[in-house]
Amino acid sequence: MCWLIQNYIYNPEDNKHYEGAFTQGNGYVNIRGSFEEDLDGATQNDIYWRLPANVTLEKARHSKSKWGVYVPGIYGVHPILGEEIVNLPYFLGVNLYFDSERLDMEVSDYRDFTRSLNMKNAVLERSFTWKIKGNDIEVNFKRYCSMENKNLVVQELVLNSLDKDVELRLENFIDAGITTNGYNHFTKVLLENDEALKAFVTTDTNQEVGIYSKVFVDGSDKSAIGFSSSESRIIESFNIHLKKNNRIIIKKYSIITTSIDTDYKNDIRSLLHSKAKAINNNITMDSHEKLWQERWNISDINIVGDKEVQLATRFSIYHLLRAVNDSDKVAIDAKAYAGEAYFGHYFWDTEIYLLPFYIYTQPQHAKNLLMYRYNTLKGAKENAKRYGYEGARYPWEACISGWEQCSNWQYSDLEIHVTADIVYGMWNYYEATGDEEFLLNEMLEIMVETARYWVSRVDVVDCKYRLLGVMGPDEYLPFTNDNSFTNYMVKFSLNKTLEVLEIAKKNNLDKFNELKVTNEEIDLIRKVSSELVFLLDDKSKFIHQCEGFEKFLEVDFEKVWIDKSKPFGNFISQEKNYRSKALKQADVVALLYLFKNDFDEDIKKNCIKYYEKLTTHDSSLSYIFHSLVYSDIKDSKSAYEFLHKSLGIDLYGKGSAEGIHIANCGGIWQGIVMGLCGLGLSSNNKELILNPNLPEHIKKIEFKIYLKRRLYKVTVEKQQVDIKEITK
Amino acid sequence: MCWLIQNYIYNPEDNKHYEGAFTQGNGYVNIRGSFEEDLDGATQNDIYWRLPANVTLEKARHSKSKWGVYVPGIYGVHPILGEEIVNLPYFLGVNLYFDSERLDMEVSDYRDFTRSLNMKNAVLERSFTWKIKGNDIEVNFKRYCSMENKNLVVQELVLNSLDKDVELRLENFIDAGITTNGYNHFTKVLLENDEALKAFVTTDTNQEVGIYSKVFVDGSDKSAIGFSSSESRIIESFNIHLKKNNRIIIKKYSIITTSIDTDYKNDIRSLLHSKAKAINNNITMDSHEKLWQERWNISDINIVGDKEVQLATRFSIYHLLRAVNDSDKVAIDAKAYAGEAYFGHYFWDTEIYLLPFYIYTQPQHAKNLLMYRYNTLKGAKENAKRYGYEGARYPWEACISGWEQCSNWQYSDLEIHVTADIVYGMWNYYEATGDEEFLLNEMLEIMVETARYWVSRVDVVDCKYRLLGVMGPDEYLPFTNDNSFTNYMVKFSLNKTLEVLEIAKKNNLDKFNELKVTNEEIDLIRKVSSELVFLLDDKSKFIHQCEGFEKFLEVDFEKVWIDKSKPFGNFISQEKNYRSKALKQADVVALLYLFKNDFDEDIKKNCIKYYEKLTTHDSSLSYIFHSLVYSDIKDSKSAYEFLHKSLGIDLYGKGSAEGIHIANCGGIWQGIVMGLCGLGLSSNNKELILNPNLPEHIKKIEFKIYLKRRLYKVTVEKQQVDIKEITK
Structure with a gap:
């Protein structure tokens, strides 16, 4: 069915990739898919200087896991890097103890590990059997950022002892010892406990954040057996009596509010408390699921004949839907609030890569993004x-x-x-x-x-x-x-x-x-x-990238780029690169796609033939424009090849470790809709036109498109296309 | 006589300039000419980020006074700026109290303020009458970095009460609360007192520095009446009984040793103690003065007919003599160890601007500087x-x-x-x-x-x-x-x-x-x-600065550069400057001087005429090469005009606030010797030749020159020149 992104082995080498790929969000808060419990050796408060270096080549500095809780609009000021997204206190914390042994994916013995993100309802789940001192305990974590109540994050933990009765200790915690790109943006941290855990932090821009976290064990809000706190972490403990084969359900509800909330009135504490009142043990996720269903109903693409493309496309759309914010004071940063690289900054990505998806499936969000520019x-x-x-x-x-x-x-x-x-x-x-x-x-x-x-x-x-x-x-x-x-x-x-x-x-x-x-x-x-x-040469039907481009140095790629699994930029000094004919990404090729009606086929063919050979694709923005131009000139084989390269950027390897390449996600949507299906507008902009170019093995692509506030269902098949208005 | 640099008014606006201009040194330690006592509002331990910006335009961040104690070779590592000179603990500290009132140039009432640097013996002196609660107390501070014992710094304070007997309190202190360019490079600070004050610091490169400081009041090493210390400062107090018109002399001797001293054997404490044994109250400055006399005897230039040029030339030579190090593991940094701008780094200045002075007057130092490059x-x-x-x-x-x-x-x-x-x-x-x-x-x-x-x-x-x-x-x-x-x-x-x-x-x-x-x-x-x-054009007799120089943008200097008292770079964005025909400094013009035998007069005249109009002289390296080329083409009026501009860079205004423009000092020496006097070598390099071009009002210039280990006295007068070997 292609709705699940799954991982069956915990591996410190690619754990950060899954944390990024599994990022959840609801248009207000975004949370990386890290484990609920602490991970051995994965400190979260390292202090270091992330410097303004060549962003492509900079090495990420943090460990095998990086927690990430981001509320776009809450930002700090880094003395070198400027305004920067702030990684907020991690409030999902749940540690489990058997005697003094803590459950830890690095240390503990366990089997049947699975974690999966269900993109349909944006629920993240993890299950495994913990083998501890002769006991087999089934553990299942679930969580989601509520689409109904944007300040609410819901977690569920189901425990089941398979062999005998056991006694566990559960620690619920909030940790404010978090740095962003090695920098501490908190000027004040206040940790409290009474009927629940609370954390208040103030950023170095004087913004305020309040967090409330409450645990219900097996249907009751029974009291904690103890509290403890350090400078940066507050903890409450519960005893869990697990009877053999008798599942116990623990629920954890957290509220996060900030001073940029529309209902904030100069008092973060009272705002937090008033929102925390909504918490009880009967919260269901029906509305949450329904709201996600509504979004998918408009924005989904159904692809018949290629499960990998189907999954990757859904993955892109999932992140486009969860990262877009309700506010018009922020946009979508280069890593889609799934990591801290690029410091939460917004680039041209927004208008060129992301916007078409929103324009054609979620136009109100498109307008918000543009209003951000106006603001x-x-x-x-x-x-x-x-x-x-x-x-x-x-x-x-x-x-x-x-x-x-x-x-x-x-x-x-x-x-x-x-x-x-x-x-x-x-x-x-x-x-x-x-x-x-x-x-x-x-x-x-x-x-x-x-x-x-x-x-x-x-x-x-x-x-x-x-x-x-x-x-x-x-x-x-x-x-x-x-x-x-x-x-x-x-x-x-x-x-x-x-x-x-x-x-x-x-x-x-x-x-x-x-x-x-x-x-x-x-x-x-x-x-x-x-x-x-x-610099269009009409005679030779060729666009020069810039004045004197041909005079830049030739690069012997075979000789220089000895390991193509790494960026070309790793193998040449910036100084030499800057005077060489090696492109980081599509440049003229981007132009050919963005203005595809302005240039004839000869120009397109000449240019892509020439520039593709010189392009290193060191930027994740590059592949998809090549795919789109190849679609346009009816080279479906190359179009698919480059689309396929784009799909891999976040889905495989360690691609998402520092966050999601959200521009590429928007690009993939364009690669399918504008590329393979050849969607465009008639010259009067009043009608959709289709000029499809499906690869051999793809049988059918279906999606919906808004045009002038009307919704259309588009079906593209090998032999026929169909555009039908949908009456809402 | 032109040996004194003087200042008659303390003004917070230009105090840092005098601190830089009055910097003393002996080839081992360099000390800015700051006051001995604390200055109100002049904190020395500010923490901030000096960033890698355009160095010309960066604003200095520290206050109206910046202490500076530098031992070249002792360096720290700044996370952004790399290896950096370290500003060491300030051990010259002397505070004077009348009751609870502290002598402070910002706050106290005083008259007849004079401070002056005697370049002949490198002694810095300050005198004034302190008017305090109806008393007039004459105060005179003197100090020098001993040329005889390079680890020794000698201070003398003479007090005289003009009206009645008074009781003063004197605090001797060492302060280790010092940052360099806003950064703290000390990983360990140890402050001690017994028979004297001691400070030990360790840098973030694990180098060690030990400082010893002892006070003799009126001929005796009487005990302090008390000690106090904070995290970064150690203080000993003495009572001073001043009888009316009965001068009291207080001497302070300090020893500074470091782990780069040639006699360091892994124990900074024992090295310091062994060197401190040399301290007694009978130290005279005879040898110190004699050693300075020997240096001046070779390196001085005597100029008849222009006292300003005479003074400025001596000022340049003074700093060239005091900043050059005994070691071949360091060179001379851009600010000549008289400040922290440029972080104590070495540039092309050494070989192009500084070296000729040393080659021709202190050849062993020239070799050390070149050995630094080899090392x-x-x-x-x-x-x-x-x-x-x-x-x-x-x-x-x-x-x-x-x-x-x-x-x-x-x-x-x-x-x-x-x-x-x-x-x-x-x-x-x-x-x-x-x-x-x-x-x-x-x-x-x-x-x-x-x-x-x-x-x-x-x-x-x-x-x-x-x-x-x-x-x-x-x-x-x-x-x-x-x-x-x-x-x-x-x-x-x-x-x-x-x-x-x-x-x-x-x-x-x-x-x-x-x-x-x-x-x-x-x-x-x-x-x-x-x-x-x-890119020499033989026909038009013109050297192009670079390929396509003529295609860069014309700048309307009158329109853009609205305040010529500030650098041109202040009035144009770097981005626009980078595509405009505005030169920061001599480029082709530098070439014309450095290879003056290779280009004919037409080329020189064409080039300087063209480029001078485009040159902003935003760099202190620029004027003097213009002077030198004008001397070469016999335009003595322009040569003098540009020489005069060079002279002012450190001598007037706030020029020396962040340190000495030492390259310009070396340039001034060349401007006089190679420029006005036209000194050169014969084609076989065996003889000195003179091709002088004195301005009208300069009657005579005399100096000494080493060539092939022989010393010559050169005399240039309007009508005649003379070169005579000196038998040593």
């Missing part, structure tokens, strides 16, 4: 000013404030395409939803302010408008002129701005007047958009 | 390997190990000319000293290993050897191809290597065989050295 426009304007330009310049790495958070200057200073990518994403949203209200207000404002940036950022050299000193999506060439991806994206962004300005001007809209756009300004935008250099 | 050759080889090249690649920022210490990749990765600059400096040393032993051993090894690096670093593009992705001395253009300075320096370095290899091969020297240089290797070095691109 950080002030920061983007300050960025532009800081760099000496007009208008708004979105940061390469964004967090809460909208100010640039990237501590590597070559990215923050040079990878300017993000500002145009945002307009591209917004335009896609508008085309699919027809949301004119948004177009003529927030979008218009962003368009005008970013156009002002571009007009001041371009240089005139030899009587041509040019963008000098730019890094395109290919981060292995940092300092180039007239990067084609960037320039084309900017031209597009300015063209669309002109279109919207025309409407706004004609209708004398308030927003238009508020923005004080002059005719001279419009003329200049027109001039820049039409005259900005774009 | 870090292992690190340079590891650097080359890390970057993927053969041979040895010297670090842009060097410290103890020879590994790269620069944490800004654009400098460390791209500013590769340093490796050739080192050979250039060594060659100058060889030409002036005739030290063939060094040439055919250490130098040959460095030459061969660095040649191996260059041969693997060059790229062949269009059948030409080129150096791509390079930053030249002009750090405002980071990523250029075929920077002329670099390429010419490399060609020179390889040519000289070939010359020496020929001798070594012909004589079948051990070192030659040890290095296993093959004929093929020699051929390749020859090929690269002769074919490496050099």
